[in-house]
Amino acid sequence: MNFDAVYYEPGALDYQLGLLLQNKYADLPWIQIENHNRIPEMTAAPNQDFPRLKNHLIVGIRKTHRYVPNHKVSDWLVPYTSSGCKAMCLYCYLVCNYNKCAYLRLFVNREQMLDKVLKKDAQAPVPQTFEIGSNSDLLLENTITDNLPYTIERFSHEGRGNLTFPTKFDTVDPLLNLDHKGKTIFRMSVNPQEIIQRIELGTSPLQARIRALNAMAEAGYPVGLLIAPVILLPEWKRMYGELIDQLADELSVKVTQNGFIEIILMTYSFVQNAINTDAFPNAIQLLDRESMTGRGRGKYSYRNDIRAEIESFLRERLSRQLKTMPILYIS
Template identity: 80%
Template sequence: MDIRFDTVYYEPNALDYELGQMLRSKYANLPWMEIENHNRIPELTAADNRDFPKLKRHLIVGVRKTHRYVPNHKVSDWLVPYTSSGCPAMCLYCYLVCNYNKCAYLRLFVNREQMLDRLLKKDAQAVVPQTFEIGSNSDLLVENAITDNLHITIERFAREGRGSLTFPSKFDMVEPLLALDHRGKTIFRMSMNPEEIIQRIELGTSTLRARIRALNDVAEAGYRVGLLIAPVILLSDWKKLYGELIEQLADELSEKVRQNGFIEIILMTYSFVQNAINTDAFPNAIRLFNQETMTGRGRGKYCYRNDVRAEVESFLRKEISQQLPAMPILYIS
């Protein structure tokens, strides 16, 4: 994937780190704009909603200062603030927009050794081995194409860690990971959606067929694997779309994935903030808010009604049990 940026915004002390210097050299042909804090760039925060795609072409380089781990009870035990946040893709439902608004662009944090040291210390102190979700704030395959951070993280954790790392992706750039010495301590999860949704809603991400191929390759390389059907988006013909998706997964996933992988299912949550940005930045896009099927969920957020969710869950469980019977569904949320 060719990841291009227009401008780099950077905190000066980021250049005190090896990764900061590498990025300075890698993007030496771009304008570098000095900032005080990666969380507060007034000229970007003040941009109009319609400028959202332009903002996604900025790269922000800084030092991560927040390191609070959040307990999690799904695939991982902990959500870990790690080496990036945001993403250059433009999925119209992206939950990071709720946190960062228009400023959901890619931020790279150069103090990777500090973050990995902290993670390994947490792992060593645990009574039982823990699983750490390191990709909840970004897509680490995209980041790795720029920084090679996954090479460093996966192999060092394989040598020194007791538990597991995990991260999801919507991209197919897995080739650099296949020869790494991961020792089975990394769980790779691929997000899947019908191709129509990928093309019209998950803008800038890899195709469904490329994602399936990448997941097969990672499983063949000995990684533990799972797939997310996420987020489930209820277009008018959603049963047809998701029925065909599950059929394609059954046909194209490798035997290793089908026999050893697991499934997570997450229904879409949407927000007033996302709707406002999408209306201005993508006026011809599919409208994701549906008043007939959605209801309020906290301040400014919407989710599918309970009766609708029950219908979706029943449908997906039936289809998966028939097409992918060996893959357990860990949860539906």
């Protein structure tokens, strides 16, 4: 990945990863900041600068380690080694939560963060599953930091439960030969290729994602398929029908016999809409006031009757073509 500048907390250079990043990006300007959460020149930037802000890399120390209970694939959502992303998915919920702060932030204190995960796992009455990729795409981050091999192998030897993370990228080669002991659940996010090209900007193509998921299953990882977010563009039934056709044709037996499915419908917000309107004026309009309704705090989601239609369509098609893969939830 290419960046045009690095913004860093001075204390980050006291860590091994901070020094490695300093050496890796030695040819870029390094701009000192007080706190990775507050960079005034970025948060004050106009909306149309959003793509430019994505070219900045932020290096800091994660100081907050609050775990959020979760009852889907994992028991806990865990803040981990990065936040934000270099890609520009037009629906990204980090834009909603952090306004323009969805640029990539790397946190160099990975040992401290994994120590806490292992401690919580050890103290729990039963093994726990920790979602470590809810704030970033760790597979994309790994191309810079090599954090995943460290994390997966250390947890495989010291942890009782599981780690899990989703991705929209196909760069899985560094993970295939790791000693993971089946303790890392790999989940690939998919959408119709038309949506990937026009809305999930800067992410891997669908066919490459399918190949990566097959490779991870072949390497012995537990795997899941995340159809998310489901977006109701015109001809959505055709697009998602063709997606399921392609998945049925190209997923390996190891995926279809052992994997599971998650489905998440798109939630959108006035913040995302404002930024996209200014930064991507020619992009697809995702806010559809006819099919969406307010869900509090400036967020919009599909009306209940439309959600029921989507769920019925997807369940029927998946039950026919990927019937061996259980649907864990639709949300």
